[in-house]
Amino acid sequence: MNSFDYTRHILSLNPDDLEILVSKWAKCQTHKYYSVIRPAGSGDRGCDVIGFYSANKFEGDWDNYQCKQYKNTLPTASGMHELGKLLYYAFLSEFTVPKNYYFVAPKGVNRNLRTWILNPTKLKSELLEQWSNFCEATIIKGKKIPLSEELRTFISNYDFSNVSIIDIDHMINDLHFRTILVDLYGGELPKAPNGKVPLEINKSELIYVSKVLDVYSEYDQKKYDRPEDIVGHDDFEDDFIDQRERFYSTEAFRAFYRDNTVEGVLEDFETEIFQGIKPILRLKYSDSFEKMCTVLGEAGKLQPSGKLAIHGKIGVKQGYCHHFANENRLNWRKK
Structure with a gap:
């Protein structure tokens, strides 16, 4: 394998290693995140990698990275289940809703799910209308979570325009991702910009x-x-x-x-x-x-x-x- 063929390296990662890669990527974004955690294992409440914007952690702004390494594109049911699960636990006040919700899916998401994500109003309506199909019996094993009026209202108030997709093209072209890929697999870092000298002494x-x-x-x-x-x-x-x-x-x-x-x-x-x-x-x-x-x-x-x-x-x-x-x-x- 060509050591600089980052696409092949990323697509060959197992699910845990993908989470580790994304965690390293988030930690490189020191201009953005105060701290980054990866709550590995079961019971993660739909949070694979979390980037906190401040020391307030879940009481302040945070981003969620939901990592999905599938043989093919991320299925609609899996994506909607994960999104619904996180919003349900936010409804229970285990944490606030994330500022941004990212599906990290190297092979992308299927056409249906992508269409919904690109149309936030549609994404919201489909999650609410098909809650019984996607979430009711899948969030907690052996227990049904019906869509109560309170839960419906909570989900309706979430800004679904904050949901987006990070696929292989994004990962390869992002400067912070390239940093991690070069460190792991070799290659050359991007060139720094030239310095600009201000007229006045700073x-x-x-x-x-x-x-x-x-x-x-x-x-x-x-x-x-x-x-x-x-x-x-x-x-x-x-x-x-x-x-x-x-x-x-x-x-x-x-x-x-x-x-x-x-x-x-x-x-x-x-x-x-x-x-x-x-x-x-x-x-x-x-x-x-x-x-x-x-x-x-x-x-x-x-x-x-x-x-x-x-x-x-x-x-x-x-x-x-x-x-x-x-x-x-x-x-x-x-x-």
Whole structure:
């Protein structure tokens, strides 16, 4: 099997492994979820993978991922049973209704169920009208759950537009899913976007900017307190533009791979960069400008290992020096 044929890998997963994959995917979405759990085993109340938006867990917003690995498309009866089961237990106040309900079905859902999901009003009406077929005798073994007026009202108030499908195409093309697939099966991570340098100095830049200006001040024996002070300087005006470009190249790189790699990948890359420049930082230099230029030059030559090596271009590796300076992990000039 081609190690990068993600479609074949996903379609060959057993149901438990599909849930594990989806759980890892949800955990990668740190910009979205506060925490993720997988209540494995029986009695999951229709919740295979749960993404909580806050520490309030079920008392706040949450998403449900109902994972279905079938030989063929997800049958209508199975899908409606799972949806009805979750809404029934929400009706019993075991949890609130989810913000989003996802059917994760690599082979998709059958045409009938897909049509209903794409028409939320129809999905609601079919669940209510066919409750006796889909849910009444299937939610709890040996017990019937009739559609009481209270339960009907509760289900009617749910927003069925929140129900959607995640199929194989979605999984293959989603950046967060690709992160997990690359980690498990190999391949290359997507490329990070280029950094965009704002015209104005951002508050997040102030520390490294002050350190660069201090380097210039020492070199010229003239105090440069603000970037405006070097406008028109033969050397430093262009050099300062380069330094900011490096900083924002790394800023974009870090932001992208913080959200699109599994835990440890970005951290390991950054550790190798820092370890690579430490010996160069310890050398003696005639002044701090020479030190900064030398260290930046050597940083660009580093060849770190791992999945990010191919994407860590020269400017990104050099920009890390300014991020380390911004985090007070290094200084160009001795005080």
